[in-house]
Amino acid sequence: MRCANLDWRRIAVTSAVLSAIVGCATTPSDEAVRAQATEVMKASFKPRGQANLDRLDQDETQRVCSAYAGHALPGDVAKRIEQDNLKTIGYPADGKLLGDWKNGEKIAQEGRGKQYSDDPAAPTGGNCYACHRLSAQELSYGTIGPSLYHFGKDRGYTDENRRYAYGKVYNAEAFVACSNMPRFGYKGILTEQQIKDVVALLMDPASPVNQ
């Protein structure tokens, strides 16, 4: 698509919506360019495997966080993102938050899932080690997120902390607006059982994370 051929009426409408969301933090021309960039992106990708073009349709959290990237996030905007995302967290009906840490470790190691090159029938990984240090044995860990070594041991093995860990994995945006961490439960990346297993990796006293 040539940039000059874009539908400016559509962009103007999108821009107006964005302006309402973002307020006065960024300039109007910024909004127009962002809307144009989104239009160009939608014409620059093709569906492949399990990844369809709807993956480029941003939800409000993605839209607002994109708009504020590189700028300070105003307190009221952050608060609204966190409140909206907090409402999405579905806690297990059986009330049990701790699964099997051994499965949790496998999920934390597994990087495949949701890429167009991945088998959609295979279980999706959480890829926690890509960004976090967890057990002391695994030396190949990333540093985009904080170290989670001794997560339960340092915080205490309480109901409140188990609930926090479950919620954080389910939807990280509920606790830190525009966090880099994926919303594993809300976006359907991990199942309820998988999240329980990851919570066990963090919160079970027997887990290698807490040794």
Next chain:
Amino acid sequence: MLAEVDSREPAFEERENARHEFLIRAMNAATTASSAACLHVRHRARRLRPHRHCASLLASAFAAVASLALAQGSTVDEIAKYRDALAEGNPAELWEARGEALWKQPRGPKQVSFERCDLGLGAGVVHGAYAQLPRYFPDADRVQDLESRLVWCMVTQQGLNAADAVKTPFGDGSARRSELEALTAYVVAQSRGAKMNVPLDTPRIREMYALGEKMFYFRGGTHDFSCATCHSEEGKRIRLQDLPNLSTTAGAQKAYTTWPAYRVSQGELRTFEWRLNDCFRQQRFPELVYGSDTAIALTTYLAHNANGAEVQAPSIKR
């Protein structure tokens, strides 16, 4: 570089094999036991292309260096040393040689060589051309990066079918090797040592730069990832892989000027469009279309931010 030769000529094959043996020996000097096995494989399979086993062995050597380096606190120094040791024998030279032959060969229904292709500095001028791309081309009425410009020349000058030209830009496994990767390697090599110089001197390239900047921060997909998720902070890594901070001048300069690269783990030369394409795959986005405006806008954003830094590509990466 090689003189004009037909790649099908037996003498060319022989010379290339000898050159490749030399390259492999140079790599062996840096990789001890694993590459001795690699050399053995090379002697058995006299092929122009680096053998898959070599690639995986070298990848293991990289991993070994990385593990060692972790114990020492950082992977950077050790990998840099390893890269220096390999630089003398970068297999990217094979792609450059193949690209040079393709550049000079009359091709397509019109039997025209790339020597009529204008990369911005005049028809057939390759020296220093890559360091000044992307740019706005009035004949195409479009901002183009090197790869989309090559495709434009293939289609408009050589008469190749547009869909065929971009069917497998990154090759097709062992079945088909990419001509675009070879051509890109050749053209980029003619800018080695030249300083990046991509001015925002036309409205269209200014527009592309501005779009690229917004795209860099666009969060989407199942995982809410943008380019910035991994590439906007200093000193971060995924697993053990160090991540360049592309939001700073120094970070963009260092990263952009080292692509294309021979990827040891894949046994392939990979271009900057491949880099973008595979980043988006890992972002869980759909597939980035080769030569699309998103590819060109992001390339423009990074190339302009890399201004002033010397092109060091084709390089060699893990």
